[in-house]
Amino acid sequence: MTTARCILADKTYFITRxxxxxxxxxxxxxxxxxxxxYCLAVAAERHGVEIHAVCVMSNHYHLVLTxxxxxxxxxxAWLNRHTAICLKIHRKRAGDLWAASEKYSAVELVxxxxxxxxxLYTLTNPTKAGLxxxxxxxxxxxxxxxxxxxxxxxxxxxGLFFKASDKPAPVLRLVPPPTLMDREPQxxxxxxxxxxxxxxxxxxxxxxxxxxxxxxxxAVLRQRPYDRPAKNNPPxxxxxxxxxxxxxxxxxxxxxxxxxxxxxxHAYQCFCQGERHTEFxxxxxxxxxxxxAQVAAV
Numbered sequence: 001m002t003t004a005r006c007i008l009a010d011k012t013y014f015i016t017r018x019x020x021x022x023x024x025x026x027x028x029x030x031x032x033x034x035x036x037x038y039c040l041a042v043a044a045e046r047h048g049v050e051i052h053a054v055c056v057m058s059n060h061y062h063l064v065l066t067x068x069x070x071x072x073x074x075x076x077a078w079l080n081r082h083t084a085i086c087l088k089i090h091r092k093r094a095g096d097l098w099a100a101s102e103k104y105s106a107v108e109l110v111x112x113x114x115x116x117x118x119x120l121y122t123l124t125n126p127t128k129a130g131l132x133x134x135x136x137x138x139x140x141x142x143x144x145x146x147x148x149x150x151x152x153x154x155x156x157x158x159g160l161f162f163k164a165s166d167k168p169a170p171v172l173r174l175v176p177p178p179t180l181m182d183r184e185p186q187x188x189x190x191x192x193x194x195x196x197x198x199x200x201x202x203x204x205x206x207x208x209x210x211x212x213x214x215x216x217x218x219a220v221l222r223q224r225p226y227d228r229p230a231k232n233n234p235p236x237x238x239x240x241x242x243x244x245x246x247x248x249x250x251x252x253x254x255x256x257x258x259x260x261x262x263x264x265x266h267a268y269q270c271f272c273q274g275e276r277h278t279e280f281x282x283x284x285x286x287x288x289x290x291x292x293a294q295v296a297a298v
Contacts, residue, residue, distance in 0.1 A: 017098055020098060041153075047075040049069075053174070055135075132215070149186070
């Protein structure tokens, strides 16, 4: 039986989407960066999504975002469809750009510690992968806390699939995650910058102990789009639904998820037996949108 994903307004998520066959179709270049920046800005504006951190790697991307209006599936559908169309034109290829065998991963961040952890994870991804010593050296799109203090990033029209327009270029505004917004912005960014540097130093030390070196910016740019890493995630790799970090937050999240699934399972059985007035739990998406199922108020 299929259970719905708990999608509610004002939920913060860590998003991952991977390329088909893990190939380097997103290898950094000015066109890839322009396409992704434009599509992300437009999708966020259309669906009321707040962006906190962005990292576009060579064969996948990470986002930390808050789904303000509860439209995450629509946001992801628009973003993935339009980036795929543009980049297939750019790469002169047919077929799937995004891995068709797996959906995007949306990990709900249910505590301030989880939001902090995954912002750092997103920004250190190029370092953790052994590509560049510092995130600031990554030649692709990488936006994080420093962008919280700046004016919105303008996203010029990338051409390709999109028609020319006289409208002003959309802008991408990055803001702190909800549970960190009450902190003084300068102090928050400073604290995150220190934590980011410490994490990069730890990763560099770990690579040195293993006798490995960073690939380097130039070598990254020399990679071919049709290459792929020697190692991929093995089949059956765990894909969590939420991240809590603290034991208390984890217990609360487990309780909420079990309650949602039990309610959904019962409602689904009733609906299949013809009881069309059965209420599904708050957060039900597919059944409500596709089949008109009723959803209980929050």
